[in-house]
Amino acid sequence: MNDIKLAVLGGEGVGKSALIVRFLTRRFIGEYASSSECIYRKHLSIDGRQLNLELYDPCSQACEGKSTLTDQIHWADGFVVVYDISDRSSFIKAKAIVHLIRELNLGVAKRDADTLVFLVGNKQDLCHVREVRREEGQRLAAESQTQFYELSAAEHYQEVVLMFSKMVHNVSLGGKAKERRRRPSGSKSMAKLINNVFGKRRKSV
Numbered sequence: 001m002n003d004i005k006l007a008v009l010g011g012e013g014v015g016k017s018a019l020i021v022r023f024l025t026r027r028f029i030g031e032y033a034s035s036s037e038c039i040y041r042k043h044l045s046i047d048g049r050q051l052n053l054e055l056y057d058p059c060s061q062a063c064e065g066k067s068t069l070t071d072q073i074h075w076a077d078g079f080v081v082v083y084d085i086s087d088r089s090s091f092i093k094a095k096a097i098v099h100l101i102r103e104l105n106l107g108v109a110k111r112d113a114d115t116l117v118f119l120v121g122n123k124q125d126l127c128h129v130r131e132v133r134r135e136e137g138q139r140l141a142a143e144s145q146t147q148f149y150e151l152s153a154a155e156h157y158q159e160v161v162l163m164f165s166k167m168v169h170n171v172s173l174g175g176k177a178k179e180r181r182r183r184p185s186g187s188k189s190m191a192k193l194i195n196n197v198f199g200k201r202r203k204s205v
């Protein structure tokens, strides 16, 4: 498979854009515009293979032409489901998303299912105000057969890159692309991505 489609899903403000931007640009930028959903594209070379990566960043707020979570799940080959370790409600949301992915992807071979969903507890730098224990994340990951990461988009560059690279690698090994349904709308170039940093309320940390 040369086209890799990843969806980064999770509750509002958990750091989905921050993780994507960290991976694509190495930078952590405090604020991102979030008024539209978008797909970031990147050309990658892994193990001598040329890959076209599409990373889907949903819009948490109501926005025009917004795709449903079900559309997003049908579109993607691999999933990074994010919660904020300092926000328990985001963990509950992540749990619901992981369960929905499992429900909608029942036909996917177990071998693939285990490797194509990652559960990520973000904002590890906020462990002094932690609401979700690491063990709870590990338990959910074990129960739902996903791989677990706890990291910080703000402080960890290498870990973020490793996590996304592992997912790209897993998807690239994962056989045929699934049949596409509705394609989530929106597309952004890297230049736009770098400019896409203002216009969002600040969450106090």
Ligand SMILES: Nc1nc2c(ncn2[C@@H]2O[C@H](COP(=O)(O)OP(=O)(O)OP(=O)(O)O)[C@@H](O)[C@H]2O)c(=O)[nH]1
Pocket: 010, 011, 012, 013, 014, 015, 016, 017, 018, 019, 029, 030, 031, 032, 034, 058, 059, 060, 061, 122, 123, 124, 125, 126, 151, 152, 153, 154, 155, 202, 203, 205
């Ligand atoms: N302390 C800390 N803050 C973070 C981290 N990652 C993201 N943030 C902050 O969390 C807030 C939300 O980050 P975003 O990347 O916009 O989160 P999002 O999930 O894309 O948000 P929506 O698109 O609105 O759902 C911003 O203020 C970021 O600066 C992190 O690892 N640590």
